[in-house]
Amino acid sequence: MGSVTLREVADAAGVDVSTASRALSADKSSLVSTATRIRVLEAAERLGYRANLQASALRRGRTGVVGVIVADLSNPFIGPVLRGIANALGARGVLPIMTETRDSSDELTQICDKLLSQRVDGIITTAGRYRDRALLRRVADEVPTVLAVRELPGSGIPVISHDDRAGGGLAARHLISQGHSDLAQLIGPGDVWSFEARAKGFREAADAAGAPCLDVQASVRLPTVEAGRQLAEALLDRPGPKPTGVFAHNDSIAIGAISALRERGLECPADISVVGYNDVPLTDQLRPPLTTIRLPGYELGRLAAELVSSRIDGTGTEATTERVVLEPELIVRDSTSPPKSI
Amino acid sequence: MGSVTLREVADAAGVDVSTASRALSADKSSLVSTATRIRVLEAAERLGYRANLQASALRRGRTGVVGVIVADLSNPFIGPVLRGIANALGARGVLPIMTETRDSSDELTQICDKLLSQRVDGIITTAGRYRDRALLRRVADEVPTVLAVRELPGSGIPVISHDDRAGGGLAARHLISQGHSDLAQLIGPGDVWSFEARAKGFREAADAAGAPCLDVQASVRLPTVEAGRQLAEALLDRPGPKPTGVFAHNDSIAIGAISALRERGLECPADISVVGYNDVPLTDQLRPPLTTIRLPGYELGRLAAELVSSRIDGTGTEATTERVVLEPELIVRDSTSPPKSI
DNA sequence: TTGTATGCGTTATCAT
DNA sequence: ATGATAACGCATACAA
Numbered sequence: 001m002g003s004v005t006l007r008e009v010a011d012a013a014g015v016d017v018s019t020a021s022r023a024l025s026a027d028k029s030s031l032v033s034t035a036t037r038i039r040v041l042e043a044a045e046r047l048g049y050r051a052n053l054q055a056s057a058l059r060r061g062r063t064g065v066v067g068v069i070v071a072d073l074s075n076p077f078i079g080p081v082l083r084g085i086a087n088a089l090g091a092r093g094v095l096p097i098m099t100e101t102r103d104s105s106d107e108l109t110q111i112c113d114k115l116l117s118q119r120v121d122g123i124i125t126t127a128g129r130y131r132d133r134a135l136l137r138r139v140a141d142e143v144p145t146v147l148a149v150r151e152l153p154g155s156g157i158p159v160i161s162h163d164d165r166a167g168g169g170l171a172a173r174h175l176i177s178q179g180h181s182d183l184a185q186l187i188g189p190g191d192v193w194s195f196e197a198r199a200k201g202f203r204e205a206a207d208a209a210g211a212p213c214l215d216v217q218a219s220v221r222l223p224t225v226e227a228g229r230q231l232a233e234a235l236l237d238r239p240g241p242k243p244t245g246v247f248a249h250n251d252s253i254a255i256g257a258i259s260a261l262r263e264r265g266l267e268c269p270a271d272i273s274v275v276g277y278n279d280v281p282l283t284d285q286l287r288p289p290l291t292t293i294r295l296p297g298y299e300l301g302r303l304a305a306e307l308v309s310s311r312i313d314g315t316g317t318e319a320t321t322e323r324v325v326l327e328p329e330l331i332v333r334d335s336t337s338p339p340k341s342i
Numbered sequence: 343m344g345s346v347t348l349r350e351v352a353d354a355a356g357v358d359v360s361t362a363s364r365a366l367s368a369d370k371s372s373l374v375s376t377a378t379r380i381r382v383l384e385a386a387e388r389l390g391y392r393a394n395l396q397a398s399a400l401r402r403g404r405t406g407v408v409g410v411i412v413a414d415l416s417n418p419f420i421g422p423v424l425r426g427i428a429n430a431l432g433a434r435g436v437l438p439i440m441t442e443t444r445d446s447s448d449e450l451t452q453i454c455d456k457l458l459s460q461r462v463d464g465i466i467t468t469a470g471r472y473r474d475r476a477l478l479r480r481v482a483d484e485v486p487t488v489l490a491v492r493e494l495p496g497s498g499i500p501v502i503s504h505d506d507r508a509g510g511g512l513a514a515r516h517l518i519s520q521g522h523s524d525l526a527q528l529i530g531p532g533d534v535w536s537f538e539a540r541a542k543g544f545r546e547a548a549d550a551a552g553a554p555c556l557d558v559q560a561s562v563r564l565p566t567v568e569a570g571r572q573l574a575e576a577l578l579d580r581p582g583p584k585p586t587g588v589f590a591h592n593d594s595i596a597i598g599a600i601s602a603l604r605e606r607g608l609e610c611p612a613d614i615s616v617v618g619y620n621d622v623p624l625t626d627q628l629r630p631p632l633t634t635i636r637l638p639g640y641e642l643g644r645l646a647a648e649l650v651s652s653r654i655d656g657t658g659t660e661a662t663t664e665r666v667v668l669e670p671e672l673i674v675r676d677s678t679s680p681p682k683s684i
Numbered sequence: 685t686t687g688t689a690t691g692c693g694t695t696a697t698c699a700t
Numbered sequence: 701a702t703g704a705t706a707a708c709g710c711a712t713a714c715a716a
Binding site: 003050051052053054055057058063064065073074076079080082083086090093095096097098099100113114115116117118119142225255259281282285286287288289 | 345392393394395396397399400405406407415416418421422424425428432435437438439440441442455456457458459460461484567597600601623624627628629630631
Binding site: 347348349359360363364367370393394396397398399400401402 | 692693694695696
């Protein structure tokens with residue numbers, strides 16, 4: 001492609017490349033006389049000049065690109081997060097490279113390698129599992145890195161998250177306040193901060209209220225509708241009294257569970273109440289509309305992008321921005337109600 | 343960041359940079375003796391060498407990055423498309439830069455500029471509106487470009503789409519076969535291929551069956567749940583007989599419409615049947631589960647990525663790959679049923 | 685205010 | 701099979 005170089009612009013304007021470079025640079029254009037500046041600008045315009053950011057990056061050591069790594073692009077809760085990231089980065093003229101690991105550590109390894117080879121200025125990831133801590137730590141040593149949504153305790157990597165533990169507590173207290181005394185939780189895939197923290201928060205609040213709490217653990221990797229189905233069936237297949245209040249670790253699991261329960265003759269919320277997590281789009285239109293915990297995805301994305309930007313600029317006051325934790329919010333809809341027997 | 347350069351690896355291995363370059367290059371490593379190759383490889387490993395793709399790109403004229411431009415990251419139908427793109431590109435070692443226009447032409451202009459400055463090897467976009475034809479045509483002249491999902495007739499840009507017109511026909515014939523004789527369609531934002539084609543297909547099939555068809559046009563830019571609400575209310579506020587079979591141009595509109603209808607005392611499907619479009623995740627879990635037309639998002643994304651890759655490689659037999667059109671599929675669920683009066 | 689010269693890290697061409 | 705060298709397009713330290 002005969003793309004126009006700075007050299008050609010300079011020649012057309014009758015100046016040296018260095019002068020042309022200065023004239024076109026936003027902050028250094030003051031070092032150039034107004035007359036020559038407009039001459040260069042006109043020449044650039046006329047020739048259709050477009051700066052080669054690759055070359056510029058090579059010279060300046062900055063690419064204007066940050067890598068974004070998510071676990072699952074088809075998880076609807078990720079949409080708002082990506083938006084928040086894209087918007088905040090866009091405002092600074094930075095472009096995001098988006099990648100997906102499907103929660104596979106091998107994938108993550110390869111992706112990190114690729115991003116580092118691309119010399120991205122920074123990395124934002126929501127895909128870290130505990131087992132990836134060392135890997136991500138190494139990445140963070142090479143390039144400004146920010147965790148979003150999922151924390152990685154002990155990694156020392158700055159993180160923008162929200163309080164999953166408090167979210168679990170909200171779910172438990174809501175069910176208890178509705179009169180449920182037999183609780184259960186459908187736990188998301190292991191090795192992930194979000195689910196462990198939610199489980200812990202839920203259990204603590206249940207214990208505090210003296211309510212028995214059954215844990216049903218997932219053996220699957222991704223927290224999907226199908227996983228919710230399996231978890232609900234595992235719950236029903238257990239011997240003993242059936243809980244009436246169930247906390248699903250995300251909305252997909254909740255949806256799958258409600259569907260599976262219905263197939264076994266249990267209606268939600270008449271027979272069993274279900275609380276979800278994330279408040280993904282459309283949860284208010286489900287059958288029934290889902291009571292859930294809102295995860296502030298857009299905000300998380302936006303803040304993560306701003307944090308990584310400030311790290312890149314070196315303006316991050318290291319100590320003060322290590323960890324930002326937003327608050328979850330209980331959204332009450334129709335999937336929870338007082339238990340029948342009361 | 344003291345990142346290791348090829349130079350240092352060469353020095354450590356006691357060879358020239360050019361030899362080191364050959365040794366590390368996949369296809370040219372045969373030009374190097376096995377002995378020195380392993381010496382170089384070891385040195386690289388030991389020093390933690392990582393090729394600088396920026397520099398490599400500058401020299402070779404290829405970045406290994408393609409730009410992806412979508413209209414709306416929060417539209418759930420885009421998830422599968424992005425996945426298809428990311429997976430197909432990933433298999434070829436190419437990374438996607440993802441951007442969002444919110445269906446604004448200004449945004450699109452800026453984004454194209456940015457991507458071209460980044461010297462992406464190719465561009466895939468689902469965000470083209472008719473008014474953007476000239477802009478995208480110019481882009482396509484600079485870099486291999488592929489349209490996905492939305493066509494841009496007369497632009498001459500290769501496109502991977504599916505048959506929206508046939509999809510509209512499927513919707514109409516389904517409603518008619520259920521016994522509906524009074525039809526209406528809630529039309530998506532103007533200036534966009536998908537919606538115009540769906541409208542046309544629906545109208546044609548209605549006409550062919552002699553069924554009157556009311557068109558309700560959106561005045562909004564994005565086809566959201568809220569837009570669906572407004573469209574449904576506009577429909578009800580019209581004088582004259584109310585249609586019993588409604589085609590919403592996407593699932594979000596359908597959901598908003600059903601919700602608005604319910605607020606006005608009309609139940610779906612008892613009082614009014616609604617067909618959506620896209621078959622986005624969770625439509626089967628809605629109240630009621632949505633009858634809809636499936637748009638093969640993953641396939642579209644995958645094919646678009648493969649097409650742009652072959653264009654980049656220059657292996658695209660120009661004439662044969664201009665336009666690929668997949669087939670839509672009717673998914674019958676519970677939001678449609680025969681009208682009451684029958 | 686402008687020009688000169690150099691280097692960012694690679695790869696390709698040409699020798700050897 | 702390997703080395704020397706130039707060039708990709710740009711930005712900056714330095715000189716004028």
